[in-house]
Amino acid sequence: MQANMLHTQDVNPAVKGSENAASEIVASPTSCQFISFRLGEDEYAIDIMAVREIKGWTDATPLPNQPPHVLGVLNLRGAIVPILDLRSRFGQGLTEATPMHVVIIANVAERTFGILVDAVSDILTVEPEEIKPVPDADRSEGEDYLSGIINADHGMVVVLGLQELFR
Amino acid sequence: MSIDGTSGSDFERFRITFFEECNEILADLEVHLTQLQEGALDNEGLNAVFRAAHSIKAGAGAFGFTDLVNFTHSFEALLDKMRDGEIDQTPQVADLLVRGGDVLAELVSAAQENRNAGPDFGADVLEQVNDLLGNAPKPTDAPASADAQHGEISSGMGNWTIQLTPNVDLFKNATEPLLLIRELRELGALKVNCDRSQLPPLRKLDPELAYFSWAFELESECSRENIEEVFEFVDDTCEIAIERAVSSENDAKSDEAPPQGAEVQPEASLPAKSVAAKEVAPAGKKAKAAAASSIRVELGRIDRLVNTVGELVITQAMLAQELADLTSDVERQPIAGQEQLANLTRELQECVMAIRMQPVKSVFARMPRLVRDLSGKLGKKINLRMSGEHTEVDKTIIEELADPLTHMIRNSIDHGLETPDERVAAGKAEEGTIDLSAAHVGGNIVISISDDGAGINRERVLAIAIDKGIVQPDAHLTDQEIDELIFAPGFSTAEEVTDISGRGVGMDVVRRNIVSLGGRIQIQSQPGHGTRLNMLIPLTLAVLDGMIVAVGNQRYILPITSIVESFRPSPSQMRRLDDWTQVVQIRGEFIRIVRLCDLFNVENATHDPTQGLVVLTEVAGGGKIGITVDELIGQQQIVIKSLNDNFDPVPGISGATILGNGKVALILDIEQLAGMKGTVPLPQERGDAKEVDAPVAIVAAE
Numbered sequence: 001m002q003a004n005m006l007h008t009q010d011v012n013p014a015v016k017g018s019e020n021a022a023s024e025i026v027a028s029p030t031s032c033q034f035i036s037f038r039l040g041e042d043e044y045a046i047d048i049m050a051v052r053e054i055k056g057w058t059d060a061t062p063l064p065n066q067p068p069h070v071l072g073v074l075n076l077r078g079a080i081v082p083i084l085d086l087r088s089r090f091g092q093g094l095t096e097a098t099p100m101h102v103v104i105i106a107n108v109a110e111r112t113f114g115i116l117v118d119a120v121s122d123i124l125t126v127e128p129e130e131i132k133p134v135p136d137a138d139r140s141e142g143e144d145y146l147s148g149i150i151n152a153d154h155g156m157v158v159v160l161g162l163q164e165l166f167r
Numbered sequence: 168m169s170i171d172g173t174s175g176s177d178f179e180r181f182r183i184t185f186f187e188e189c190n191e192i193l194a195d196l197e198v199h200l201t202q203l204q205e206g207a208l209d210n211e212g213l214n215a216v217f218r219a220a221h222s223i224k225a226g227a228g229a230f231g232f233t234d235l236v237n238f239t240h241s242f243e244a245l246l247d248k249m250r251d252g253e254i255d256q257t258p259q260v261a262d263l264l265v266r267g268g269d270v271l272a273e274l275v276s277a278a279q280e281n282r283n284a285g286p287d288f289g290a291d292v293l294e295q296v297n298d299l300l301g302n303a304p305k306p307t308d309a310p311a312s313a314d315a316q317h318g319e320i321s322s323g324m325g326n327w328t329i330q331l332t333p334n335v336d337l338f339k340n341a342t343e344p345l346l347l348i349r350e351l352r353e354l355g356a357l358k359v360n361c362d363r364s365q366l367p368p369l370r371k372l373d374p375e376l377a378y379f380s381w382a383f384e385l386e387s388e389c390s391r392e393n394i395e396e397v398f399e400f401v402d403d404t405c406e407i408a409i410e411r412a413v414s415s416e417n418d419a420k421s422d423e424a425p426p427q428g429a430e431v432q433p434e435a436s437l438p439a440k441s442v443a444a445k446e447v448a449p450a451g452k453k454a455k456a457a458a459a460s461s462i463r464v465e466l467g468r469i470d471r472l473v474n475t476v477g478e479l480v481i482t483q484a485m486l487a488q489e490l491a492d493l494t495s496d497v498e499r500q501p502i503a504g505q506e507q508l509a510n511l512t513r514e515l516q517e518c519v520m521a522i523r524m525q526p527v528k529s530v531f532a533r534m535p536r537l538v539r540d541l542s543g544k545l546g547k548k549i550n551l552r553m554s555g556e557h558t559e560v561d562k563t564i565i566e567e568l569a570d571p572l573t574h575m576i577r578n579s580i581d582h583g584l585e586t587p588d589e590r591v592a593a594g595k596a597e598e599g600t601i602d603l604s605a606a607h608v609g610g611n612i613v614i615s616i617s618d619d620g621a622g623i624n625r626e627r628v629l630a631i632a633i634d635k636g637i638v639q640p641d642a643h644l645t646d647q648e649i650d651e652l653i654f655a656p657g658f659s660t661a662e663e664v665t666d667i668s669g670r671g672v673g674m675d676v677v678r679r680n681i682v683s684l685g686g687r688i689q690i691q692s693q694p695g696h697g698t699r700l701n702m703l704i705p706l707t708l709a710v711l712d713g714m715i716v717a718v719g720n721q722r723y724i725l726p727i728t729s730i731v732e733s734f735r736p737s738p739s740q741m742r743r744l745d746d747w748t749q750v751v752q753i754r755g756e757f758i759r760i761v762r763l764c765d766l767f768n769v770e771n772a773t774h775d776p777t778q779g780l781v782v783l784t785e786v787a788g789g790g791k792i793g794i795t796v797d798e799l800i801g802q803q804q805i806v807i808k809s810l811n812d813n814f815d816p817v818p819g820i821s822g823a824t825i826l827g828n829g830k831v832a833l834i835l836d837i838e839q840l841a842g843m844k845g846t847v848p849l850p851q852e853r854g855d856a857k858e859v860d861a862p863v864a865i866v867a868a869e
């Protein structure tokens with residue numbers, strides 16, 4: 001909701017907005033919005049358009065013989081939705097999920113799935129040019145899920161490509 | 168949202184509906200024409216055929232499919248003459264009608280696919296039809312036969328008086344009387360009297376209602392049917408009375424006209440309308456009446472309804488469970504209502520499921536034709552007997568049944584049944600018999616196809632299977648196992664590819680189709696006496712009778728239909744074959760054990776089958792496996808949810824469902840489980856110990 005309000009504010013004083021773009025956090029028609037969340041000490045973000053809802057953790061039904069980061073499936077109002085552990089996907093071991101943990105239900109490439117994270121922190125509105133490319137590193141095949149870095153007030157936020165992450 | 172766009176899509180929708188209707192009509196037509204060929208068609212049946220042709224013509228006219236209209240017109244005329252007894256139901260006529268039915272079907276599909284069937288398509292049939300109609304006026308005048316019904320012969324100038332009284336709702340059907348009047352005028356000299364007596368005062372006038380009625384005097388040599396055609400599409404929204412005023416009685420008729428006009432008054436009342444209309448077009452009216460009793464609904468809407476009711480059932484079960492957990496007397500109060508809710512929910516679910524149910528007739532109806540065509544091509548004499556056509560099954564399943572059924576019948580005819588000579592030599596009747604039946608058995612529909620042919624040639628089947636590498640040359644197979652080889656991928660007994668079978672689509676595809684419907688297929692063959700194929704298919708794809716089993720702290724669902732029995736094996740019944748394989752012996756059979764706890768890596772599960780249970784299940788491809796579980800929780804109707812909408816297929820799992828507590832439970836895929844190997848070797852200690860004190864029967868068996 002707040003994100004929408006930011007957006008509408010911007011539409012009217014278009015000229016003024018562009019003058020002060022550097023100093024004010026105002027959405028422009030080209031700006032992007034992200035949901036940011038914490039995983040341990042680190043903060044990550046995903047495209048807000050992919051997010052369907054955010055809910056608390058409940059026990060999932062395990063799926064047999066899947067990679068460890070596949071925690072199982074949940075009943076999301078009648079739909080069977082797989083839940084994936086992001087920490088485990090990053091190779092840091094399984095999250096010991098508690099009811100305090102958060103599941104972000106996302107919709108990517110016509111599939112709905114949930115990712116388990118520690119906590120959701122913010123909605124970020126940024127201009128495309130504020131998303132800096134990830135420095136080249138020796139990443140292997142299938143590891144190109146880091147799609148950018150945002151330098152937010154409180155620190156760096158890594159933007160994730162969900163489609164690449166759970167391909 | 169332009170107006171054009173909307174009307175375009177509406178048009179497309181009507182078009183789709185028309186073709187859906189056509190296909191149903193054609194299936195029906197097929198049944199009646201088959202009866203006709205057997206000489207068993209009564210008047211009612213003939214009327215039905217006529218109505219079928221008439222409905223197609225009406226729709227085709229509206230959409231401007233001229234080929235179709237022209238053909239149906241003659242077809243209809245021929246049928247009309249048969250109804251009147253002017254043309255007898257001879258085998259030649261019957262044959263012509265059957266061929267006409269084919270042409271009709273082809274023209275419909277041509278129209279549907281927006282292609283041209285070819286200028287000469289169906290011309291030979293049309294010509295014969297017209298020949299038959301011959302002595303009657305030219306084909307284009309054929310409809311004049313309707314006049315004969317009324318004892319009127321159209322000769323010379325005639326006068327017609329026509330009374331047209333629209334329903335007040337006429338405009339809501341997008342009908343414009345002016346167009347009808349113009350059309351009438353094209354038939355001859357027209358005198359129009361408009362009756363405005365029903366027009367209300369201006370302040371009460373609703374511009375969307377039709378208040379006028381008309382009395383026409385038409386001077387034309389046209390036939391009654393020509394006039395009826397003008398009103399063809401409004402005969403259910405208007406009251407139409409067509410009267411002949413023969414020239415010689417001209418005066419008398421015109422005297423009679425006013426009383427007719429007087430009819431205008433009571434016309435708004437329904438009974439009067441239907442009586443009058445019936446007199447005019449009995450056949451058309453009947454078809455309309457039948458149509459009014461059902462509505463056509465897009466399948467997707469019903470799917471949503473079924474899903475929502477599925478959710479309701481689950482929610483109701485959840486509530487029931489939570490209520491049952493409450494013990495205080497105060498909280499018990501709502502339980503009476505809860506029971507009623509449970510009953511209503513169940514009833515609602517049944518009703519919703521029933522919406523999707525249709526008789527298998529629509530698929531069965533295509534089979535006589537197939538048999539007839541093939542028997543001609545292959546020079547075999549075949550008697551097809553069908554039973555249980557009215558057995559109902561889910562619409563989606565019906566659609567999926569057509570291909571497997573066609574294929575199996577084709578196989579029975581091509582491979583199963585012998586030629587008349589061979590049959591006589593084998594001491595059988597010259598004519599082979601194929602029985603096609605459908606019946607409800609428990610929560611399933613069983614469709615059987617049996618023939619009294621030669622049965623499966625096991626030697627040849629085995630030889631081919633070995634040749635193709637499906638079976639090892641030194642394998643020892645039971646007769647049943649050999650029979651089931653015909654379901655093996657890549658298997659085909661046809662020595663050469665004919666246009667009847669062996670098109671590369673084998674029984675393996677048939678089986679895959681059936682399995683994908685959640686069904687199973689069994690084969691029984693007796694050399695020299697024939698083959699029987701049984702298809703066991705759930706009534707609906709959305710609901711399954713499931714057994715909930717516990718493995719550790721997990722719950723899984725086993726389809727009830729595949730469960731044979733469950734038992735706790737004694738240690739002497741168990742035998743390890745190697746590090747991976749364990750069998751259980753029951754009644755002399757050795758059955759491989761699938762250890763769910765190890766296969767799925769379930770925590771806290773009982774690893775020793777002699778402490779838990781073995782559920783003996785039948786595998787669709789034949790054979791059995793024993794699945795180890797901790798305990799059986801209970802049987803329940805479950806709503807099947809797809810796992811693959813949001814996730815890749817999981818081996819051993821065919822889907823999921825939601826249990827009463829809102830938790831997801833996985834549905835086991837028996838066929839896949841049968842082919843899966845455990846992820847961890849069998850535990851050493853116990854199994855070995857038992858082997859020692861039970862020097863088991865398997866040794867003796869070998």
